[in-house]
Each structure stands twice: as C-alpha cells, then as structure tokens.
Amino acid sequence: MQNTFDAIVIGSGISGGWAAKELTEKGLTTLVLERGRDVKHLVDYPTTSLMPYEFEHRGRLTQEIQEANPIASRCYAFREDALHFFVKDAEHPYIQEKPFDWIRGYQVGGKSLLWARQTQRWSDFDFEGPVRDGFAVDWPIRYADLAPWYSHVERFAGIAGNRDGLDSLPDGDFLPAWPLNIVEDHFKNTLKQKFNTRHLISARAAHLSQPQPIHLEQGRAKCQNRVLCQRGCPFGGYFSSNASTLPWAAKTGKLTLRPHSVVHSIIYDEKKGKATGVRVIDTQTKQEIVYNARIIFVNAAALNTNLILLNSTSGRFPQGLGNDNGLLGKYIAFHNYSATISAEYEGYLNYTTDGRNPAGGGYVPRFRNLYKQETDFLRGYAAGFNAHRSTSNPRPDAIGEDWKKQLLNPQPGLWRVGSHMMGETIPKATNFIALDKEQKDDWGVPLLRVNVAYDENDEKMRRDYHEQFTAMFAAAGFTNIKTHITPRNPGLDIHEMGGVRMGHDPKTSLLNKWNQLHACSNVFVTDGACMTSTATQNPSLTYMALTARAANHAMEELKKGNL
Amino acid sequence: MNRRTLLKHAIILGGGMVFIPACGGKEEKKASAWKHLSLTAGEEALVGEMVETLIPATDTPGAKALEIDRFVLMMVDDCYPKDQQAGFVKGLQQSPAVAEKLFHRSFDKCSTEEKIKILQALSTHTAETGQFYKLLRELTREGYLKSKFVMTKLLPYELVPGRYNGYVLLKQQTA
Ligand SMILES: Cc1cc2nc3c(=O)[nH]c(=O)nc-3n(C[C@H](O)[C@H](O)[C@H](O)COP(=O)(O)OP(=O)(O)OC[C@H]3O[C@@H](n4cnc5c(N)ncnc54)[C@H](O)[C@@H]3O)c2cc1C
Numbered sequence: 001m002q003n004t005f006d007a008i009v010i011g012s013g014i015s016g017g018w019a020a021k022e023l024t025e026k027g028l029t030t031l032v033l034e035r036g037r038d039v040k041h042l043v044d045y046p047t048t049s050l051m052p053y054e055f056e057h058r059g060r061l062t063q064e065i066q067e068a069n070p071i072a073s074r075c076y077a078f079r080e081d082a083l084h085f086f087v088k089d090a091e092h093p094y095i096q097e098k099p100f101d102w103i104r105g106y107q108v109g110g111k112s113l114l115w116a117r118q119t120q121r122w123s124d125f126d127f128e129g130p131v132r133d134g135f136a137v138d139w140p141i142r143y144a145d146l147a148p149w150y151s152h153v154e155r156f157a158g159i160a161g162n163r164d165g166l167d168s169l170p171d172g173d174f175l176p177a178w179p180l181n182i183v184e185d186h187f188k189n190t191l192k193q194k195f196n197t198r199h200l201i202s203a204r205a206a207h208l209s210q211p212q213p214i215h216l217e218q219g220r221a222k223c224q225n226r227v228l229c230q231r232g233c234p235f236g237g238y239f240s241s242n243a244s245t246l247p248w249a250a251k252t253g254k255l256t257l258r259p260h261s262v263v264h265s266i267i268y269d270e271k272k273g274k275a276t277g278v279r280v281i282d283t284q285t286k287q288e289i290v291y292n293a294r295i296i297f298v299n300a301a302a303l304n305t306n307l308i309l310l311n312s313t314s315g316r317f318p319q320g321l322g323n324d325n326g327l328l329g330k331y332i333a334f335h336n337y338s339a340t341i342s343a344e345y346e347g348y349l350n351y352t353t354d355g356r357n358p359a360g361g362g363y364v365p366r367f368r369n370l371y372k373q374e375t376d377f378l379r380g381y382a383a384g385f386n387a388h389r390s391t392s393n394p395r396p397d398a399i400g401e402d403w404k405k406q407l408l409n410p411q412p413g414l415w416r417v418g419s420h421m422m423g424e425t426i427p428k429a430t431n432f433i434a435l436d437k438e439q440k441d442d443w444g445v446p447l448l449r450v451n452v453a454y455d456e457n458d459e460k461m462r463r464d465y466h467e468q469f470t471a472m473f474a475a476a477g478f479t480n481i482k483t484h485i486t487p488r489n490p491g492l493d494i495h496e497m498g499g500v501r502m503g504h505d506p507k508t509s510l511l512n513k514w515n516q517l518h519a520c521s522n523v524f525v526t527d528g529a530c531m532t533s534t535a536t537q538n539p540s541l542t543y544m545a546l547t548a549r550a551a552n553h554a555m556e557e558l559k560k561g562n563l
Numbered sequence: 564m565n566r567r568t569l570l571k572h573a574i575i576l577g578g579g580m581v582f583i584p585a586c587g588g589k590e591e592k593k594a595s596a597w598k599h600l601s602l603t604a605g606e607e608a609l610v611g612e613m614v615e616t617l618i619p620a621t622d623t624p625g626a627k628a629l630e631i632d633r634f635v636l637m638m639v640d641d642c643y644p645k646d647q648q649a650g651f652v653k654g655l656q657q658s659p660a661v662a663e664k665l666f667h668r669s670f671d672k673c674s675t676e677e678k679i680k681i682l683q684a685l686s687t688h689t690a691e692t693g694q695f696y697k698l699l700r701e702l703t704r705e706g707y708l709k710s711k712f713v714m715t716k717l718l719p720y721e722l723v724p725g726r727y728n729g730y731v732l733l734k735q736q737t738a
C-alpha cells in the first residue's frame with residue numbers, strides 16, 4: 001500500500017464518512033483510517049433478517065453479558081440483535097473520575113449503524129446562545145453559514161420531515177414526513193390552542209420515505225418500516241456511512257479504506273509548520289505505520305478526537321496538537337436526558353395504529369428561554385413525544401384455556417403517551433478529559449480520564465421539564481401522569497461534544513470558523529469535538545454539515561496553495 | 564457439541580421424562596446440563612406440567628409441545644442473576660408440597676382445575692413460590708408469544724410491514 005495521499009480521514013463513522021465522500025468527490029486521494037473491523041453494507045449485517053424467535057434469548061441480554069458490560073448494557077440498543085456493533089466494556093477501558101457511560105461503536109461505519117436517526121437543524125437561537133447567555137465563547141459561525149450545507153447533506157442522506165415553518169427549528173430539504181398518529185396529533189393541537197409558542201412536529205429522521213434518484217444511485221431503497229435499523233438495513237432505508245457515504249466515496253476510485261488501523265497520533269513537522277501525516281498501529285500485526293497527507297480530517301468521534309490530539313505531542317506542541325492555550329479537552333458538554341414523563345389517554349379508543357413509524361413519533365423543539373431568559377436556569381430542552389395503543393390484559397389472573405385465548409386475541413387497551421427530555425448542558429472548564437500519565441492501551445495510547453458531570457442548571461431544567469410537561473399533558477386530558485427521573489450518567493445520551501471548540505480567538509478556542517486548528521491549519525476537526533455549545537438538537541446532522549463545509553473549504557485552500 | 568445441539572438433545576431427553584413422577588426426590592439424577600441451575604429430571608418435568616397448565620393444548624399446540632418449559636429454564640439459566648435463579652429453584656422445589664397440601668396428590672396426578680388452583684396458590688404460599696410463579700408465568704407468556712409457531716401461524720409477525728398508519732378506525736369501541 002502506498003503511504004502518501006492527498007487527504008487522511010481518521011474514523012469512518014457519520015462525520016468521517018462525509019469527509020471521505022466530499023474529499024474523494026473533489027478528486028483527492030483519500031485514506032480513511034478506521035480502528036475497527038470492516039462492516040460491508042448488506043454483507044456484514046448478520047442479524048438483519050432474523051425473526052424474533054430466531055434469537056436464542058428473544059432479544060434479551062444474558063446475565064453474563066450484562067455483568068461483563070455494565071456500561072454498554074445501559075444503552076437501550078445494546079441487545080441481542082445488535083451487540084456485535086458495540087464496544088464491550090473490557091475491550092477498550094477508560095478511567096471514570098466521575099461516572100461516565102462512554103458508548104462506542106468501533107467498526108467501519110462507527111455509530112452510524114446504531115444511531116436513532118433523529119435529525120434537526122440548528123437555528124440562530126442556538127448559535128447565538130453562548131454570546132447571549134454569557135457562557136463558553138461565541139460561535140464563529142451563524143445559521144446562514146451552515147444552511148446551504150445542511151441542504152447539501154439532507155438531500156444526499158435523505159431526511160423525512162415536514163416544513164413546519166418554525167423559527168426555532170429551521171426547515172430543510174425534506175422527503176415526506178412520517179405521519180403522526182391520532183393521539184400525537186391531538187397533543188399537537190392542544191399545544192397549538194393552549195401554548196402558543198410550543199409545538200409538536202413529526203420527528204425528522206434520516207429515512208428514505210420517498211427515495212429520490214440520488215438515493216437510488218447510492219443503491220438504497222425506500223424504508224420499509226421494519227424499525228430494526230440497529231441491525232443494519234437490507235434496504236439501505238436509513239442513512240449510515242456503510243449504506244451511503246462510504247460506497248459513494250469508493251465509486252470515485254479515490255478512496256482507500258483501511259480498517260484495523262488505530263491512529264496513535266498526528267505528526268507535526270516544525271519546519272513546515274504543519275501536520276504531515278499520522279502514526280498508525282495495525283491492530284492485527286501491531287506494526288506501526290506512518291501515512292502522509294496534505295490535509296487531515298479528525299473524525300474519531302468527540303472524545304477519541306480529543307484523545308488523538310492530546311496524544312499528538314511535539315516540541316512545538318508539548319500539550320497536544322494545537323493546544324497553545326491549554327483548553328484542549330476542556331468544555332466538554334453533553335445532553336441532559338435525565339427525565340421522562342408518561343401518562344395514559346382515554347380518548348380515541350375507537351382508533352389504533354398499524355405498521356411501524358421509523359421516526360418514532362413527534363418532537364417538541366425547545367421553547368424555554370427561547371426568545372428571552374425567563375427561568376432561573378440557562379437554556380432549555382427539546383423533547384420526544386409519542387403515543388401508542390397498549391394491549392389490555394383485563395384478567396391478569398387468568399390461567400389455562402382462558403389465558404391462552406386472551407394472549408391470542410390481544411385487545412387494545414388505553415393509549416399510552418410518553419416523552420423524554422433532551423436538555424442543553426453548559427460547557428464548563430471543569431468538565432474535561434485528559435490523558436492518564438501512566439496507563440496505556442494495547443496500542444501504546446494513553447488511557448482517557450473522564451471528568452464530566454451534571455450540575456445544578458441541569459437539575460433545575462429537569463424540574464422545569466417535569467412541571468411544564470405535566471401541565472401540557474394535563475391540558476391534553478392525559479391521565480395517570482407520572483414523572484420519572486432516569487438516573488443516568490453523562491455519556492449515555494451518546495451526544496458528548498466539545499474539547500476542541502470552535503471560536504474566533506486562538507486564545508480561547510482551538511478551531512477557526514472553518515474547523516481548522518488555529519495553530520495547525522491543515523488539520524480539520526469536524527465531529528462533536530468541535531462543538532462550542534450543544535443546543536438541544538440531535539447533533540449528527542450538524543456534524544455532517546460542518547464536515548461537508550470544511551471539506552469544501554479545504555479544497556479551496558488547497559487550490560489556492562494555502563495548505 | 565454446540566449449545567444448540569446440546570439443547571436439542573436435552574429437549575428429547577426432557578420429553579422422555581415426563582412420565583417420571585413429578586414429586587421427585589433429591590436422589591434423582593440431573594436432567595439437563597444447565598450452566599447454573601441444578602434441577603432433577605422430576606423438577607424439570609414439573610415445569611413442563613405447569614407451563615402446559617398455563618397454556619394448554621386446545622385446537623392449537625400447548626406450551627409443552629412448543630417446548631416453552633425448555634425456554635423458561637434456559638432463560639432463567641442464562642438471563643437472571645444468581646439470587647433470582649435461587650429463588651426460582653427454591654420456589655419450584657416447594658411447589659409439590661402445595662399440591663400435596665391441597666389435593667393429597669402429586670401435581671401431575673391432579674385434574675386441570677386442581678392444577679389451576681395449585682398454580683394460583685403458589686402466588687401466596689411462600690415468598691419463593693410466589694417469586695417462582697411470577698417468573699414462570701412471565702417467561703411462559705414471552706416464550707409462547709415469541710415462539711415460532713405463534714409468530715408464524717397464530718399472530719404472524721411482520722418483519723417488513725412496509726407501512727405506518729396512525730389513524731386506523733376500529734370496528735367497535737374497546738377498553
Ligand atoms: C443508540 C444510539 C442512538 C443515537 N441516536 C442518535 C440520533 O437519533 N441522532 C443523532 O444525531 N445522533 C444519534 N446518536 C449519536 C450518533 O451516533 C453520533 O453522534 C455520531 O455517530 C457521531 O459521528 P462521528 O463521526 O463523530 O463518530 P462515530 O460515528 O462514532 O465514528 C467514529 C469512528 O472513529 C473510529 N475511531 C475512533 N478512534 C479512532 C482511532 N484512534 N483511529 C482510527 N479510528 C478511530 C471509531 O471506531 C468509529 O468508527 C446515537 C448513537 C447511538 C449509539
């Protein structure tokens with residue numbers, strides 16, 4: 001294998017796949033380095049067509065697996081059908097100074113195989129958050145900078161959604177939305193009538209509800225509502241790197257994908273004043289190999305991207321690549337998913353649903369502190385909302401023929417409704433990650449120490465979510481309303497962000513407005529590590545748009561001879 | 564032998580042992596090679612009788628023919644922590660006494676109505692029989708509804724629905 005490329009992309013997940021697609025399309029020979037094994041679309045989805053009864057434990061985890069994997073087991077998708085796409089606890093240890101559930105997928109495609117496909121754009125209420133509310137630093141970009149790139153990404157990935165016309169959640173280039181059901185619509189109408197700045201929309205999700213020529217060209221077909229996406233989809237109905245960006249990049253003939261390749265560090269050349277390549281350990285041979293390139297995209301997912309940069313030390317950068325100000329690894333933030341609420345509804349008993357909704361139901365965009373500060377906590381939360389018709393069990397003590405008859409003739413019970421909060425957390429210097437000074441992994445890379453926790457703002461926000469949603473549920477006539485605190489560690493939201501934040505000023509940030517390291521401009525960071533603040537949206541669509549935008553800029557700069 | 568063939572063998576073996584009296588003493592030899600559970604053939608046969616009582620054969624197969632007893636034991640063996648496994652086994656072992664107390668017969672010699680009464684009595688007999696019965700019932704339900712037979716013949720599972728309709732009008736109002 002040749003060792004010199006135009007571009008190197010570290011990581012083949014959601015953001016790395018986009019980097020690969022954009023860079024190869026622009027004609028750059030691109031090496032994608034992936035620490036895990038290869039997962040080929042269709043070929044490597046071993047469970048995709050199994051019926052529920054074909055799983056020995058009908059989808060459940062054995063006690064042995066749970067005990068060996070307390071961290072991964074806390075993720076709802078870590079089940080018998082998709083275990084093979086998750087990192088097991090013992091495989092890649094890290095140090096939790098405070099409890100942090102780090103959920104990872106180390107394989108070609110990364111977590112794009114596993115994600116829940118929820119995709120919303122940010123608005124200027126989000127980009128202007130830090131400067132308006134006085135935390136973190138100002139984002140160096142605004143919605144207008146990213147809007148065309150959101151469109152670019154949405155058209156290719158395929159996002160189902162309605163044009164809802166909300167200023168808090170800009171519309172995109174959508175495929176037809178999945179419908180809400182009758183009770184979800186009832187809640188939507190309640191909000192419209194009684195809470196004028198609060199809205200329920202059909203959740204926007206990366207599913208091909210109506211494939212366009214660009215999707216068929218990728219070899220993908222219409223989503224068939226299986227809702228077994230975490231197994232890998234035989235139709236390519238949802239967006240993953242494996243189904244979409246990576247095969248597309250491969251078709252250009254410019255892509256070299258190298259699985260089993262852990263990037264140890266990025267090599268900085270002091271004379272040239274830029275990065276010249278990366279040091280890789282082949283996980284099968286344990287050999288160290290150096291690859292060179294003109295530009296490097298770091299897309300190892302937020303914490304691993306921090307780790308690689310922290311581990312890339314040189315005479316010029318003794319504290320890690322680009323880390324002149326000592327802020328690398330700091331201002332980590334995440335999403336506050338620590339509360340849910342459930343209830344029942346006794347209306348519309350003559351209706352039910354049929355089939356399955358890949359988008360999962362409805363989405364309530366942030367309404368708290370939106371136009372102005374109105375509570376005693378900063379920022380706010382979005383929320384998922386869905387309703388389903390339960391199955392009634394009128395005779396719980398039935399035994400024998402009686403019970404058998406009941407089981408075989410399930411009668412619809414009440415509607416059950418539920419919501420979960422997705423709160424913004426405030427990036428703080430005290431939420432940080434660092435390298436352990438002694439302990440290393442099998443590849444000689446220092447272990448990560450994670451120091452991230454909830455704070456008082458998060459608790460206040462959770463209380464408010466419970467209060468507001470209780471009121472909204474009551475207004476909709478829902479009964480048996482129950483609020484739940486779901487005691488979960490940071491990380492389990494799987495939306496960890498920051499550590500290499502973007503900003504105007506090299507003194508207070510690591511990346512410029514094009515996602516280039518201020519101090520080493522041919523290194524681009526476009527995954528969650530670059531996020532200055534978290535907003536409330538599911539983040540991956542924004543990583544994709546930032547990646548495509550940065551790749552375009554990289555190409556322009558290369559053409560101008562600036563890199 | 565991999566685990567699946569082992570299970571199949573165990574099933575054949577288990578099936579042949581239904582006729583052994585279910586009141587089983589401790590001297591009976593172990594029936595199947597579970598990882599954690601240590602049960603006599605008689606105790607396993609009793610589980611078979613019980614799942615069949617919960618979901619009997621009618622014009623469609625009952626739980627025994629669908630090997631739900633094997634499923635229940637496999638799940639308890641694989642998917643539950645030690646204390647729940649122990650509670651399950653204790654409860655199972657205390658069950659024959661309930662049959663003796665109520666009807667002076669072993670469970671398998673009782674009529675269907677008597678068996679139902681015995682199962683109902685398990686809920687409150689001791690903490691362990693209560694725990695045993697709860698888990699037995701839950702797993703029987705899960706095993707039955709997620710059996711190949713039910714999922715293909717009685718309540719067909721659609722792997723690929725290809726649709727979602729959020730407004731399906733029911734013929735008559737329910738609940
Ligand atoms: C169950 C679940 C549900 C989710 N739901 C949603 C959702 O609804 N919406 C949403 O927006 N997001 C969701 N997410 C989060 C989403 O998956 C991530 O935000 C997204 O995958 C991040 O993209 P990435 O490219 O940064 O990282 P990843 O997709 O994780 O890819 C990173 C890749 O880098 C590789 N790598 C790491 N370190 C190295 C190294 N040193 N050398 C070489 N390779 C390396 C990894 O193996 C991996 O393949 C969900 C995640 C999970 C697990």
Ligand code: SF4
Pocket residue numbers: 207222223224225226227228229230232233234235236237238358
């Ligand atoms: S819901 Fe759609 S995308 Fe998911 S597995 Fe099914 S067909 Fe594939």
